Amino acid sequence: MTAPVRLTSLAHGGGCGCKISPAVLQDILARMPAAAAFPNLLVGTETSDDAAVWRLNDGQALVATTDFFMPVVDDPFVFGQIAATNALSDIYAMGGKPILALAIVGMPIEKLAPETIGQILAGGAAVCAAAGIPVAGGHSIDSVEPIYGLVALGLVHPDRVLKNSAARAGDVLILTKALGVGVLSAAFKQEKLDAAGYDALVASTTQLNAVGPALAELDGVHAMTDVTGFGLLGHALEMARGAGLTAVIDPHAAALLPGVEALAKAGVRTGASVRNWASYGAQVGGADALDDGTRDLLCDPQTSGGLLIAVDPAQADQVMALVQAQGFGLARRVGALQARSGDAPPLVLRG
Structure with a gap:
């Protein structure tokens, strides 16, 4: 009997590490013609937000997004779960509740059995069922x-949309998941990942960010985004630039998934983390004393990563209690936002 094909062997990258680098994407989008003014378009492409939002009426807005990538694991059902969880995260990151999904499927038909492809779709459908949608x-x-x-x-109240650009000076930054998905997925492809590391990878990437709508109900939560392919620094930069502020990030504050630190010290990393730093490193202050391993983790692409929440410090404890109660036990305060003055960079690393 022919051995089954490893899904990851058929792809040049995997998960959100497949994303076009931030610098290249920015260049591509800059060449697009300016969009016409649409008064009902509440969120478009201006601040690289997680999803588009269109006002339907005074009480409802439609949240629309698409996300797809190549395998990050070889188990077809789990790959489907991870990809679907990641796609739904964009709805949750806007404060929305998913209502419907459509599948995007591209497969090398001559290399993969129909049963394997069916398992990928079944994994995605299982996640959507868990989210309460077809x-x-x-x-x-x-x-x-x-x-x-x-x-x-998805749907959200127009007054409760959580843009990535609406943060305020003084807000605390909270990240709901641990970092290191990219390192673990790279170790998996290199056959260096043990069973505990694999379990941690799958558990993190299949955890729905379904706490998003509850966060949107809190007046003190001003902005939110999910941390995916551009890493913690890349998505914090988008938040800071959109609000005209400076994000101050503690480089050692975020939790790390089990085994990640040792793998990073052993030189395991993704090409995407290198591309990310090359794209935005010049905009980061205080990085001179940063060791290579820590820098790679801060730029590590997070497939189906956590929510980065900008919240009034008076409600930070309430937000931490809420996310931890909903299963995000590795949530951490990772920094804060402050007014930007003069030539200050949009992001500074400070422990």
Whole structure:
């Protein structure tokens, strides 16, 4: 009997590490023609937010996003779970509640058995069922590399949309998940990941960020985004630039997934972490004393990563209690936002 093909062997990258680098993406988007003014478009492409938001009426806005990538693991069902969890995260990051999903499927038909492809779709459908929504259709193509993801739609009150650009000076930054998904996935592809590390990878990437709508109900929560392919620093930079503030990040404050620190010290990292730093490192102050391993973890691409929350310090304890009660035991305060003065960079590392 022929041995099954490793899904990760069919892809040049995996998970959110497949993203185009921030600098290249910014250059591409800068070449797009300016969009016409649409008064009902509450969130578009201006601040690289997680999803588009369209006002339907005074009480409802539609949140729309799409996300897809290549395998980060070899188990087809788990790959489907991770990809779907990651796609739904964009809805939650805007404070929305998912209502519907469509599947995006690209598979090398001559290399993968129909049963394997079916398991990928089943994994995604299981996550959507857990989120209380159907996969109501989709589109599929025969592609060179395996690709799976979702178009996701959700609803939010127009006054409760959590943009990534609405943070305020003085806000505390809270990250709900541990870092290190990219390191663990790189170790997996290199066959250096033990069973405990694999379990930690899967547990983190399949945990739905379903606390998003509850956070949107708190007046003290001003902005939110999910930390994915650009790493903690990249998404904190987007938040700071959008608000015209400086993000002050403690480089050692975020929790790390089990085994990540040792792997990072052994030189395990993703090419995406290097590309991320090359894209935005010049905008980061206080990085001179940073060792390579810590820098890589701060830039590590997080497939289905945690929510980065900007909250009034008076409600920071309430937010921490809320997210921990909903299963995010590795949530940590990772920094704060302050007014930007003069030529100050949009992000500073300070322990």
